[in-house]
Amino acid sequence: MSNTSSRPKKLSYAIITLLLVIIAGVSGYFAGLASTPGEQTTVTATVTTTVTGGVGATTGEVIKWRATTWSVPGDPYFKVIQRFAEWVKILSGGRMIIEVYAADELFPVIETLDAVAKGTVELAEVFQPYWGSQDPMFAVLGLALPGPLKSGPELWYLNEKTLDLAEKAFEKWGVKLVSVFNMELYEPIMCREPISSLDDLKGKIIRAGGFSGIFYEKLGAKTMFLSGGEIYEALKLGTIDCAEWSDFYSNHQMRFYEVAKYALEPAPDGTLHVQTHIVYLVANPKAWQELPDDLKNVVKAAAELAFQWGTFYMDVMNRRGKALWIREGGEVVTQSPEDVKKARQIALEIYVDLAKHGGDVLEYIKRVIEVWRDLGYTDWANDLEQALKSEGLI
DSSP: OOOGGGHHHHHHHHHHHHHHHHHHHHHHHHHHHHHSTTSOOOOOOOOOOOOOSSTTOSOSOOEEEEEEOSSOTTSHHHHHHHHHHHHHHHHTTTSEEEEEEOTTTSSOGGGHHHHHHHTSSSEEEEOGGGGTTTOHHHHHTTOOSSOSOOSHHHHHHHHHHHHHHHHHHHHHTTOEEEEEEEEEOOOOEEESSOOOSGGGGTTOEEEOOHHHHHHHHTTTOEEEOOOHHHHHHHHHHTSOSEEOOSOHHHHHHTTGGGTOOEEEEOOTTOOSSOOOEEEEEEEOHHHHHHSOHHHHHHHHHHHHHHHHHHHHHHHHHHHHHHHHHHHTTOEEEEOOHHHHHHHHHHHHHHHHHHHTTOHHHHHHHHHHHHHHHHTTOHHHHHHHHHHHHHTTOO
16 A cells, blocks of 8 residues: 555655756757757657656556647647656656547547547647637637747746636636646748748738738738648648748748748747747546546646746757758748837737727736736837727726
């Protein structure tokens, strides 16, 4: 029989050990990145220790859950949920196993929230903007909208300031918010022809959806939504002129530089169609309630580790992807100061339209203003606050 009273302390030891190994793995990655430019390198954080006598050390039934995601194998984002599953197994001493399924493998991505609510899968990493047209709260949740945020630590702070609103939003859809889980990086826009400013997008047909589509339509472009697998061929055939998809590394992996090598990226203080934003981990409420408390803590700890590791991994791979993009003959232009102002004005219009929904949507946007101001994005905060006041919204 295991000594259950010792579990919390031994779990802490396991987490500390794991963190040290992750740091070592990330450090090794940076060394490899510097030594062999042009070659793909994989971050390795192998755990060589065994958790014994603590969480999961008891004999008995192994709990098996299924988890799904919006990303696909080979995508850097998919590696984060794979690592999460590995850490759950390690920290639980093998008591809990999570089987990971890629986007559309079990059901269409757009059915993810319903699938979790019904218990088809117990866990899911959700890309909330997919439901933005049905629920305005999901349009602002995690801020998958234009804005100045560029890093994981900034998103962590945003999550701390808005977690109660996020929990409430997911609860309305019948799922339990477990943790902040991943981050989706800011994205460039890729085109078949040279692009040096936002004005060059006028009249272009752009692959974009949701509020990204609204952003580009306000610039005078026409938009068309295509799934990820359709983008390459559409660019190759000229069905579309440009596309927004993901960060530089993911775009490079999709070989978009072969058919749309001209890219426009946001300035450090600027934005295009989206800033870096939060992706959450949600669970089926009944399955979560029935999970032993120590395993709930394991899942939460592994999710937070996944987020922390992912912020290193995504940032490095994005910079790596940009270098590879250029090496393959791609061209990258950084947004000009004039375009920074133009994009911010369009972003403010989008936020004001959303704020008119009132309720939690307006409250979330008000907290975003505070977060931007706290993080030093004073112009963004002041301009959005003034725009809301001009409309009588605050």
